[in-house]
Amino acid sequence: MDFSVTSLLYLAALLYVIVQLVRFAFADADFTLLWTVAFGNKPENKLQGKVVWITGASSGIGEELAYQLARLGARLILSARREGELERVKRCCLERSNLQEKDILVLPLDLLDRGSHEAKMKSAVQHFGNIDVLINNGGRTQRSLCLDTNVEVYQALMDLNYLGTVSMTKQVLPHMTERGTGVVVTISSVVGMAGAPLATGYSASKHALQGFFNSLRTELTDYPGITISTVLPGPVQSQIVHNAFTEQLGKPVATAGDQQHKMQTSRCVRLILVGIANQIREMWIAQQPFLLAFYLWQYAPTWAWAFTNYLGRKRVQNFKAGLDADLAYFTKPKPKTS
Numbered sequence: 001m002d003f004s005v006t007s008l009l010y011l012a013a014l015l016y017v018i019v020q021l022v023r024f025a026f027a028d029a030d031f032t033l034l035w036t037v038a039f040g041n042k043p044e045n046k047l048q049g050k051v052v053w054i055t056g057a058s059s060g061i062g063e064e065l066a067y068q069l070a071r072l073g074a075r076l077i078l079s080a081r082r083e084g085e086l087e088r089v090k091r092c093c094l095e096r097s098n099l100q101e102k103d104i105l106v107l108p109l110d111l112l113d114r115g116s117h118e119a120k121m122k123s124a125v126q127h128f129g130n131i132d133v134l135i136n137n138g139g140r141t142q143r144s145l146c147l148d149t150n151v152e153v154y155q156a157l158m159d160l161n162y163l164g165t166v167s168m169t170k171q172v173l174p175h176m177t178e179r180g181t182g183v184v185v186t187i188s189s190v191v192g193m194a195g196a197p198l199a200t201g202y203s204a205s206k207h208a209l210q211g212f213f214n215s216l217r218t219e220l221t222d223y224p225g226i227t228i229s230t231v232l233p234g235p236v237q238s239q240i241v242h243n244a245f246t247e248q249l250g251k252p253v254a255t256a257g258d259q260q261h262k263m264q265t266s267r268c269v270r271l272i273l274v275g276i277a278n279q280i281r282e283m284w285i286a287q288q289p290f291l292l293a294f295y296l297w298q299y300a301p302t303w304a305w306a307f308t309n310y311l312g313r314k315r316v317q318n319f320k321a322g323l324d325a326d327l328a329y330f331t332k333p334k335p336k337t338s
Helices: 002-025 032-037 058-074 085-096 114-129 149-178 201-220 265-277 290-299 301-320
Strands: 052-053 073-077 103-107 133-136 181-186 225-235 282-285
Touching: 032 265, 032 282, 052 058, 052 149, 052 181, 052 282, 058 085, 073 085, 073 114, 085 103, 103 114, 114 149, 133 149, 149 181, 149 201, 149 225, 181 201, 181 265, 181 301, 225 265, 265 282, 290 301
Parallel strands: 052 073, 052 133, 073 103, 133 181, 181 225, 225 282
Antiparallel strands: none
């Protein structure tokens, strides 16, 4: 009898492990975030009526955030450099939601022009009276090898991705501490945890953001109503590669490649909003094999180095062969044709 009970327990444990492995194979976010998707607070209940300021709102993840938040009934501040594109996003938000003209403020902003950020903050507060959520989404990526890249490119990446984000946070945070409530969300990247070839400067800027916001979070323990969240997505369908830095300032990317193999932007944004609604401090959002990379770097760094080096070698080979860097994980290199 004891043997039968023990056997059943072992069998149940084995079955549980198998089920979890299968779930992990098809997962597109960390287990905490997926648990809140199923059982946590819904964004529809938590974000309606909130004032949300989105940087980088003219395309990609920022644009999709605007659309989904508009449908939830959040009031929006849309910021990016291109005012015409922001107006287009605003029109689409109004068409897809019950928001009124006054519920969406187009506020053009350049992250590099840090001297203007204080005035932008005052304009936002003057329009809505308060800011509930700041989503730091603006920035650019990189597609170049370190040996070929000018130092000026690294300076530009840090100025834009890191210092621009820090500046915006510094403007909004005193407003939130005075009110005792607020959420600061920063879109980082999988390369904010693990480096990747062709993105040495971009990865450095995202590592810097991770260090800054992890440290800031601990400084704000006396403000339990303020949440500091970082989002680490893997490859997502967006226009970010089209505007990537290369080895020289002003030199465009040769080819952005096909985006269809990447995670759908709508799914990524939905997960982000669930994380915000549940005050999750760090979100890992990625399809396989990138989600596996998160867990390896967190729990098995020795294995993670072998895994990263294998994928990284393929990435460099395909980049040199003229293929899209991210598609390289799934495509065999082909020589360039003259």
